[in-house]
Amino acid sequence: QVLLDLPTLLVIHKPCNWRVDTESDIVLRLGPQQNQLSAYVGGMFPQRRWPITSDPAHQHGFMHRLDVPCSGLVVAAKTREAFWDM
Numbered sequence: 001q002v003l004l005d006l007p008t009l010l011v012i013h014k015p016c017n018w019r020v021d022t023e024s025d026i027v028l029r030l031g032p033q034q035n036q037l038s039a040y041v042g043g044m045f046p047q048r049r050w051p052i053t054s055d056p057a058h059q060h061g062f063m064h065r066l067d068v069p070c071s072g073l074v075v076a077a078k079t080r081e082a083f084w085d086m
Contacts, residue, residue: 007078008077009076009077010041010076010077011075011076012040012076014070014072016071017069018035018037019036020037020064021037021038037062037074038060041053041060042060052077062074063075063076
């Protein structure tokens with residue numbers, strides 16, 4: 001669930017048992033996208049408008065991670081500039 005949608009940043013509530021997948025998750029990139037936060041964000045924010053959401057080299061815009069069993073807030077950048085400013 002998106003809790004805050006700013007022009008360059010998002011605050012997302014990550015449910016329990018969802019993965020905050022990043023570039024280093026080789027197994028996840030090869031497996032199904034079920035319960036991956038990047039698939040959820042990519043579906044809401046199309047790549048052509050927000051390319052960072054589908055860019056594993058920039059962690060899909062995620063600024064940090066939470067363990068799979070945990071729920072909580074995740075900050076995501078919507079632009080590469082916002083990603084590097086954080």
